[in-house]
Amino acid sequence: MSSTNLYLNISKEQWPIIYRKEYNVNFMGLEKLHPFDAHKWKNVYKFLNEEGLINEKTVVVPNEATKEDLLMVHSKRYLKKLNCSLYVAKIAEVFALVVVPNCLVQSAYLRPMRFQTGGSILAGKLALDRGWAINIGGGFHHCCATKGGGFCAYADITLLVKFLFFHFPRKVRRVLIVDLDAHQGNGYERDFKGKSNVYIMDVFNKWIYPWDTEAKKAIRKKVELDFFVSDESYLKVVKRNLTEALAEFDPQIMIYNAGTDILKGDKLGGMSISEKGIIKRDELVFREAISRSIPIVMLTSGGYLKKTAKVIADSIVHLYKEGLIHGPQEYYF
Template structure:
């Protein structure tokens, strides 16, 4: 399975900053030691034209040219640097590359991404550009040129925080179905309405979470027939997460991933994953969750390939 990484471009963060950027390097290094079914590639940078499919010209220019105001930088949570801008472009490029690969091979992944708090005209909550939104728009444009038909997209957002930026970008757009399952009392405290929102109470554990997920996947199936899905497989519902407030175990999160991947594969829906959030008290717990997610995705990719070979 193809997986795209962008951790070579680091953020110039002050000591003690809450954002655990080293998790991306640790994840890549794990798969360098134990690649399994993964074929890792460095992510390309998204072009300005690609970013403009979602983001406003003024906001793009402020990020790329380094003119973000102090207030804008505070809302994003990162100080501006050339590396921050390049990292943000490559995070989007990774989701674009993963989406193309998913359409060709069934499953692919961005080893970062899931920057769902970014709006068209601003960043927020450690999110600069909205990688999934840009990739969705670009895949729709490429599909329309190649097939002269519309590509329906589904966004399955299981980060513990609601995907407010994605919901706002695709508001009133029936070509993209947005589903977010998240902590009711967690950031963002002002939610944007998705097509389907499932709010979870603090302390929600494996059984209640998986029951809610099963019901939601039935509803997604009833309301949407996508040709491509984006899955934000956040590690932050884990019980050891600093910011999550839920109580899922490793086993519960693995079962979450299996159910999503199986539901999509059984319907023949290609899926591009992104890792989204993860803020473990012990960062090794976040990386371990993400390793499992990627290995399960690779198993699903292999099942896609074997199925295609058997019917070819």
């Protein structure tokens, strides 16, 4: 594929923060059957807007990933499977979708996921341009080239990396993926198993989904945690392992899967990190990247509590106040 409409050039007045209202899932109420807050992304944008950080003119609005874009990673066979409501119901973990016509499944669930996937791919380019980029969405780390799962229908992390390799072969030859979602990122791990130019650091609760032993073989810095990990021990282990990863591997870009399902009270994550702990975690990762002039992409990934959106927004505001991300015309490169 020689060209794509996903790589937009943005104005100096815009932040490399990516969002559009079509990210949000609306299934005539059926989305409430899933523990995921289907409007999390809208709420993150709302809080950032209320803080005066971004608005309609300064946020970046991505395009939808097309079939041709998706074929960079996915097979035609896999994409055809998504035309079956039963198959999508298993991925989304909302089994009532089995009786929903696929045209509605496409418009209400898969189309928002394609927009978020487009946002993740665009974030790679913007990070190279500006030094950092945040997609208020994406991070579908349970989907690989041939199989979806865990609410993840498209392999946006694999696509993000493959697009960078294809379109920027001189700038990007080595990628570091730092996955701090509570769950193992088995999707892209399966896609990059045996690839020396992609270094994977994954810190996850070893007792929860997806229990993918085969995918673990791709992880070069693996940290398996127990239930109810607290702030102090968690932050210490993240910092130590990230420092070691950066000593072992010299990446030209960092993909940060910043799941907030580590938050205390999140039943699917099973960990006990406080809101302040998540903010400190994000600061730690950005500080390690920025101090080394490594462009960084942040994806918001999992997080299943209503207050998650506010935590994400507060963390992004904190990154700005700490000087780790910069507004329009405030570049550090």
